[in-house]
Amino acid sequence: MKFSKKSEYGLRALLELCETYGGRVLQRHEIAERQNIPVEFLEQILLALKRAGLLASRRGIRGGYSLIKSPEEITLGQVIRILDGPLAPISCVSKTAYQKCSDCPYAAKPSCPLQQAMGEVRDAIANILDHYTLSRFAHNKLMEGSSCAPSAIQ
Amino acid sequence: MKFSKKSEYGLRALLELCETYGGRVLQRHEIAERQNIPVEFLEQILLALKRAGLLASRRGIRGGYSLIKSPEEITLGQVIRILDGPLAPISCVSKTAYQKCSDCPYAAKPSCPLQQAMGEVRDAIANILDHYTLSRFAHNKLMEGSSCAPSAIQ
DNA sequence: CCAAATCTTGAGCAACTCACTAGACAACTC
DNA sequence: GAGTTGTCTAGTGAGTTGCTCAAGATTTGG
Structure with missing residues (x-):
């Protein structure tokens, strides 16, 4: 009853793409480095999200990926x-x-x-x-003290 | 995001064991036949449930498995x-x-x-x-018209 | 137009998990 | 003590997961 790494990486990548939504594009290696994801694997994920219509991409030296749907519309x-x-x-x-x-x-x-x-x-x-x-999801990143505290854990 | 066959078989086996709770024991082949489960695989499942304290077993010619906790207590x-x-x-x-x-x-x-x-x-x-x-679970079996109808499906 | 940087595509692969099988063994009943 | 059952350990084939590699296509800077 687990989600795959693919989903996890995908969601973490979208977290980065949310931040630059409406602004500049992000290159796969930028996302990979910041989120600690193997870059070639990340690529497959970004492409799947692109085919699904969530992302746009541009090739070439100023290329990269960007969100094309509002974070409010993506769940x-x-x-x-x-x-x-x-x-x-x-x-x-x-x-x-x-x-x-x-x-x-x-x-x-x-x-x-x-x-x-x-x-x-x-x-x-x-x-x-x-x-x-996605916007609510990304918002969590900013909040403090919402507790991942391992106190309730055993 | 799937449950394994193991869980599915285990729950279906418990459905049978619920019926004879407090009464006679059930042999693995009886459960296997009624629930359409490969008998050797079922065995592993029953043993795991036994080790966890849900079932008791007896060997020999009058052997078999039986629930030892009340279906009300098992979730x-x-x-x-x-x-x-x-x-x-x-x-x-x-x-x-x-x-x-x-x-x-x-x-x-x-x-x-x-x-x-x-x-x-x-x-x-x-x-x-x-x-x-488990008792609520087993109860569903008896109810009519609670709809597995594939109408809402696509 | 060339070269470098980027995305694109497809194939490949090691490790793992799932669902199941096999076989030797232990205990119980008659 | 023979036969029937559960117990235990190991193995196995198919499929999935997580990742890598290599050859292309496309864009931009010089």
């Missing part, structure tokens, strides 16, 4: 779906990539316990991530 | 954590298996955007699964 859910595929914890509850369970004895019946439970989980995840805008 | 969250590991979507927000991000530039800072967002997701997932008891 974490969109980004993760682009890079990681559907959010649903099992595919029989996915709204974007539904697939019937092949081996589940309840697949044919009117109600499946697993579908019921996992559907709730899917909705909860989507509800958060599809309403979490 | 889906417990089961999934036993079989799949922590629920957290990235390990720096796990409460049961925290690990500091190695490469994240915000790891040292007072607040990390990713941690903030993923923490919310973690809490939402845990909130559902840690309050979803």
Whole structure:
């Protein structure tokens, strides 16, 4: 039940691109250095985000990437779906990539316990991530004392 | 962002074991057949659940597995954590298996955007699964018309 | 127009994980 | 003590993840 590095890197890269939104372009190595991401891997991620219409790019010596959608319009859910595929914890509850369970004895019946439970989980995840805008996401970076404190951890 | 087959099979197996709770034991092949699960794989799952204290087993010709905790006391969250590991979507927000991000530039800072967002997701997932008891889970099987209808799907 | 810097594309790969299999062994019942 | 069950350890093939490499296309500066 993990998100991939791809999503993580993608979101961190967008954090940088948010900062220069409307201004200059960022080159892949700038993003890579600041965010500590292997540059060739980052490239694949940026290209995927470009194909999805979030970024624009320019080649050549003054080239680089830039956000072309407002950070208000982009949600974490969109980004993760682009890079990681559907959010649903099992595919029989996915709204974007539904697939019937092949081996589940309840697949044919009117109600499946697993579908019921996992559907709730899917909705909860989507509800958060599809309403979490990039601008709110980037804003967190600036706030102080909002606690990553490892005190609650064990 | 998927749950493994292991968790799925485990939950489906527990559905069967719920039915005979307090009564007779179930043999692995009975569970395997009814739930359409490869029997040797199921075995590993049942053993893990046994080691975690949810099941008891008996060897020999009258052997088999049985639930030893009440379905009211077992939650889906417990089961999934036993079989799949922590629920957290990235390990720096796990409460049961925290690990500091190695490469994240915000790891040292007072607040990390990713941690903030993923923490919310973690809490939402845990909130559902840690309050979803096995007895409520098993109950869904019996209800009619609660709709797995693929109408809302695309 | 040439050369350097950048993005673009596609292929490749080592390590890991997932889903499952196999086989030797231990314990229980009749 | 024979047969039937669970227990344990190891292995394995397919697929995914995370990353690298190399050959191109495009832009700009000189």
